[in-house]
Amino acid sequence: MENPAQEILAIKEAMGSRLAILGHHYQSDAVIALTDIQGDSLELSRRISDLDAEHIVFCGVFFMAESAAILRRPGQKIHIPDTTATCPMADMAEAGRVETTLNILQADGRTVIPLTYVNSSAAVKGVVGSHGGSVCTSANARTMLQWAMDQGDAVLFLPDKHLAMNTANALNIPEDERIILPQGVIDGDPRLFVNPAATGGKRLIAWPGYCHIHEEFSLHTIAELRTKDPAIRIVVHPECDPAVVKAADGNGSTTFLINYAAQAPAGSIIYIGTEANLVSRLAARFPDKTIRPLSLSLCEDMGKITTDKLAALLRDIDSARPVEVADEIREPARLALERMLEACR
Incomplete structure (x- = not known):
C-alpha cells in the first residue's frame, strides 16, 4: 500500500483491541489523525494502566515510551516508531x-x-x-x-x-x-x-x-506584539523563562493552553508560546478566533515520528523489539511515578 495512512488504518482494523496508538499533542496533524488517544504527558501516563491492548505504540519522544514501559502491565509491549526521537x-x-x-x-x-x-x-x-x-x-x-x-x-x-x-x-x-x-x-x-x-x-x-523550544520565546517578541495591538492575549508554557511567563497573560501545560483557546471569546487574538504543531491545530479547531504561535518553534525530535515510520512499525509489530526498562531501574522508577499518580488523584 503506497499510502501509509491507509496502511495504518487497515492494520488498526485488523488488530482491533490488540493495538492502541497514543499521541502527544506536539505530534504532527498527520500522525495525530491516526492515534486512538491524544494528550499531554500526565494524561497519557494515566491511561496506560487502563489499556487492555497487547501492543501500545507511543507517538512522542523516547522518555514517554520509557514511562509507558515502566507503568505497563505484564504481557503488554510498548513501542515507539523511532527510538532516536529523544528529548534534549x-x-x-x-x-x-x-x-x-x-x-x-x-x-x-x-x-x-x-x-x-x-x-x-x-x-x-x-x-x-x-x-x-x-x-x-x-x-x-x-x-x-x-x-x-x-x-x-x-x-x-x-x-x-x-x-x-x-x-x-x-x-x-x-x-x-x-x-x-x-x-x-x-x-x-x-x-x-x-x-x-x-x-x-x-x-x-x-x-x-531547559527546553530548546521554549527557550526561543523572548520578552522582545512579546513587547513588539503588544505595541502593535494591546488587545492581544499571550499565553505560554511554564518551560519558558520566568521573565517571559511573567510578561504573559497566563501560563500552563498543553492542556491549559488548549482550554484557554477553547474558552476564549470569539474574535480573540491569542499568541501561544509552545510547540507550533499544537498551535496550528488549535488555529484550525477554533476558526472564530485568531490563534498564532509566539514564534515558529518546532521540536525536531517530535518530528521524527512520521506516518511512514508508524506504518513500518505496525507492519511487523508482532516481531518488533519493544521498549524495555531493566527491573533494577523499573521498580524504583515505577514507585516515583506511582507517587505522582497517587498525589494527583
Whole structure:
C-alpha cells in the first residue's frame, strides 16, 4: 500500500483491541489523525494502566515510551516508531550525576527529596524513586513541588530550571531560599559544580536544564506584539523563562493552553508560546478566533515520528523489539511515578 495512512488504518482494523496508538499533542496533524488517544504527558501516563491492548505504540519522544514501559502491565509491549526521537532537556540530566549530586547535597544530614520532571530518562526516575522522590508534569508541578517540600528539608528539582522557578513563583517560595546549580566545562566535559556552602540553606535546588523550544520565546517578541495591538492575549508554557511567563497573560501545560483557546471569546487574538504543531491545530479547531504561535518553534525530535515510520512499525509489530526498562531501574522508577499518580488523584 503506497499510502501509509491507509496502511495504518487497515492494520488498526485488523488488530482491533490488540493495538492502541497514543499521541502527544506536539505530534504532527498527520500522525495525530491516526492515534486512538491524544494528550499531554500526565494524561497519557494515566491511561496506560487502563489499556487492555497487547501492543501500545507511543507517538512522542523516547522518555514517554520509557514511562509507558515502566507503568505497563505484564504481557503488554510498548513501542515507539523511532527510538532516536529523544528529548534534549531529558538528556541534560544523567542518572550518575543526579545520584552524585544527591549524595553531596545530603552529606550534611539534610533530607533532600528529588523531584524530576517527566521529561527525564527511566534511569533518572529510578534514582529519584530510590531516594524517596517523585515525578511531576507541567500540569501538576505545583502540587508535586509542594508534596516534595513536605517530605524533607529541601528539594532537588530536575532537569528544567525554568519549570522549577516558575513553580516556585506560583508557590511564593522566597528567592533567597532557591538556587539554580551552575554548570561549567572542565576539559570539554560538562559537569555540575555543587557547592554545599551555596546550597546548604536553600529549600529548592534546581538542575540547570531547559527546553530548546521554549527557550526561543523572548520578552522582545512579546513587547513588539503588544505595541502593535494591546488587545492581544499571550499565553505560554511554564518551560519558558520566568521573565517571559511573567510578561504573559497566563501560563500552563498543553492542556491549559488548549482550554484557554477553547474558552476564549470569539474574535480573540491569542499568541501561544509552545510547540507550533499544537498551535496550528488549535488555529484550525477554533476558526472564530485568531490563534498564532509566539514564534515558529518546532521540536525536531517530535518530528521524527512520521506516518511512514508508524506504518513500518505496525507492519511487523508482532516481531518488533519493544521498549524495555531493566527491573533494577523499573521498580524504583515505577514507585516515583506511582507517587505522582497517587498525589494527583
